[in-house]
Amino acid sequence: MVGPNTRSLIVFVALILVFNIATLCNGGSTSRYVRKLAKGDDMPLDSDVFRVPRGYNAPQQVHITQGDLEGKAMIVSWVTIDEPGSSKVLYWIDGSDQKLSANGKVNKYKFYNYTSGFIHHCTIRRLKPNTKYHYEVGIGHTVRSFWFISPPEVGPDAPYTFGLIGDLGQSYDSNKTLTHYEQNPTKGQAVLFVGDLSYADQYPNHDNARWDSWGRFVERSVAYQPWIWTVGNHEIDFVPEIGETKPFKPYSNRYHTPYKASNSTSPFWYSIKRGPAYIIVLASYSAYGKYTPQFKWLEAEFPKVNRTETPWLIVLMHAPWYNSNTYHYMEGETMRVMYEPWFVKYKVDMVFAGHVHAYERTERVSNIAYNVVNGLCTPVKDSSAPIYITIGDGGNLEGLANNMTMPQPEYSAFREASFGHATLDIKNKTHAYYAWHRNQDEFSVEADNLWIFNRYWNPVDESSTSASASA
Numbered sequence: 001m002v003g004p005n006t007r008s009l010i011v012f013v014a015l016i017l018v019f020n021i022a023t024l025c026n027g028g029s030t031s032r033y034v035r036k037l038a039k040g041d042d043m044p045l046d047s048d049v050f051r052v053p054r055g056y057n058a059p060q061q062v063h064i065t066q067g068d069l070e071g072k073a074m075i076v077s078w079v080t081i082d083e084p085g086s087s088k089v090l091y092w093i094d095g096s097d098q099k100l101s102a103n104g105k106v107n108k109y110k111f112y113n114y115t116s117g118f119i120h121h122c123t124i125r126r127l128k129p130n131t132k133y134h135y136e137v138g139i140g141h142t143v144r145s146f147w148f149i150s151p152p153e154v155g156p157d158a159p160y161t162f163g164l165i166g167d168l169g170q171s172y173d174s175n176k177t178l179t180h181y182e183q184n185p186t187k188g189q190a191v192l193f194v195g196d197l198s199y200a201d202q203y204p205n206h207d208n209a210r211w212d213s214w215g216r217f218v219e220r221s222v223a224y225q226p227w228i229w230t231v232g233n234h235e236i237d238f239v240p241e242i243g244e245t246k247p248f249k250p251y252s253n254r255y256h257t258p259y260k261a262s263n264s265t266s267p268f269w270y271s272i273k274r275g276p277a278y279i280i281v282l283a284s285y286s287a288y289g290k291y292t293p294q295f296k297w298l299e300a301e302f303p304k305v306n307r308t309e310t311p312w313l314i315v316l317m318h319a320p321w322y323n324s325n326t327y328h329y330m331e332g333e334t335m336r337v338m339y340e341p342w343f344v345k346y347k348v349d350m351v352f353a354g355h356v357h358a359y360e361r362t363e364r365v366s367n368i369a370y371n372v373v374n375g376l377c378t379p380v381k382d383s384s385a386p387i388y389i390t391i392g393d394g395g396n397l398e399g400l401a402n403n404m405t406m407p408q409p410e411y412s413a414f415r416e417a418s419f420g421h422a423t424l425d426i427k428n429k430t431h432a433y434y435a436w437h438r439n440q441d442e443f444s445v446e447a448d449n450l451w452i453f454n455r456y457w458n459p460v461d462e463s464s465t466s467a468s469a470s471a
């Protein structure tokens, strides 16, 4: 499971306090778990999780993501090394012997002195809802097979469970996070990934071989269920010193998104519908000011959301707007100032972000009354506002962000510097069950959980339903 060296780095210090820290200040609860701030080592390149599949030109780094607006298409991507080979995907419904096929495209790129393998992207379309599909890649040489289950028809009555992972990287802790997600008795059907994938940029010359190893590491999940991609700062890969001046080059060659389906002009911001949810993905590191393409797109996007069709409105971004950790404090502030009034007006249910390597959940708050002179600059409770979750605790090599602002602000309901992941289990148009899992616990343990009530159909105050806040 986990290297003994990692285990010894993780030190539990259960403070023997009669009262929770929460009782000493105005905000919610700061978990009593305090961990040593230790940098996690990346798994060495010869680790089991990075093994190259055997066979001539064997496809590796297989990954899937939603390929259209409604979930009837899937983008299948993989890398071949020896030669381009075929970009064809063969796929069929479980139990059927009628094989369908689709043809994709292949590309490659250079980054300083690194040359990528042959990167294939193929979109398969007209999928039947809620159906198990098998698919094969590597046609003509070494063939590898995988499967996925297509999402239910878009509509209010389809239950659906999302996994939530951010800032994953490829350390021993990252492997623990992924294992906990896989072993969680609440089975995620698709991952909402909030940015910062491989952390290859931490290596000399942003050694892109670490993009390849990351692709092999996560294949065990993302070849079987779509991960919905958000772009983070570790995807920027802007290194003019070595002549690399095109931001996001490795990421955009390797990870495609269905942005055209939502009339976006950039792969970094887009939206999809999946079952009962409308998911808007924003780009923290692309221009978002007034008149920019992202601004104009988002302005047109919110009025399109039909809560009768998709009751749940979820937004993903990398840099959080509400974060009471000292790390990256206020980095999301300028985007919040631009967009928060829309989030309240259109009653966004939940906002998930990463970037800060810790976990935090807020109350429903907004901070939209302020103008330059009125002094109303404190966030206030707002039943039309989203709950903001920071889930940048995937476990990358940079270690935990454990220096919180004190006292805990009132908007912060629960915070803890531990690695983990979360699940959002949408039950129907009024109720969803949310839970955060930390890596130190048994797979079934929920370290923070809450019934979430839909803002459009059931705007009841849920702040008292948290089990953990009183723990």
Ligand SMILES: *[C@@H]1O[C@H](CO)[C@@H](O)[C@H](O)[C@H]1NC(C)=O
Pocket: 001, 002, 003, 043, 047, 048, 049, 172, 175, 176, 179
């Ligand atoms: C990663 O986790 C998997 C599943 O728990 C385990 O089989 C594997 O040995 C781990 N690899 C490393 C390098 O920790």
Ligand SMILES: *[C@@H]1O[C@H](CO)[C@@H](O)[C@H](O)[C@H]1NC(C)=O
Pocket: 113, 114, 205
């Ligand atoms: C790229 O250059 C670095 C030093 O600048 C060197 O260590 C590395 O081996 C080179 N990689 C390749 C693939 O040539």
Ligand SMILES: *[C@@H]1O[C@H](CO)[C@@H](O)[C@H](O)[C@H]1NC(C)=O
Pocket: 069, 261, 262, 263, 304
């Ligand atoms: C995208 O724009 C076209 C042309 O204006 C329009 O017909 C279509 O409905 C739009 N699609 C979405 C998802 O907004």
Ligand SMILES: *[C@@H]1O[C@H](CO)[C@@H](O)[C@H](O)[C@H]1NC(C)=O
Pocket: 306, 307, 308, 309
């Ligand atoms: C919203 O969705 C519902 C259910 O799909 C549909 O009946 C209704 O016409 C849609 N409303 C608008 C304004 O498109």
Ligand SMILES: *[C@@H]1O[C@H](CO)[C@@H](O)[C@H](O)[C@H]1NC(C)=O
Pocket: 326, 403
């Ligand atoms: C915690 O953050 C505060 C505010 O940024 C800073 O002054 C302090 O040095 C930090 N403490 C540690 C241990 O990093």
Ligand SMILES: *[C@@H]1O[C@H](CO)[C@@H](O)[C@H](O)[C@H]1NC(C)=O
Pocket: 427, 428, 429, 430, 431
């Ligand atoms: C929605 O789900 C919740 C939680 O499972 C349940 O209590 C409620 O009765 C459901 N509502 C409907 C209309 O089925």
Ligand SMILES: [Fe+2]
Pocket: 167, 196, 232, 233, 234, 318, 354, 355, 356
């Ligand atoms: Fe980040």
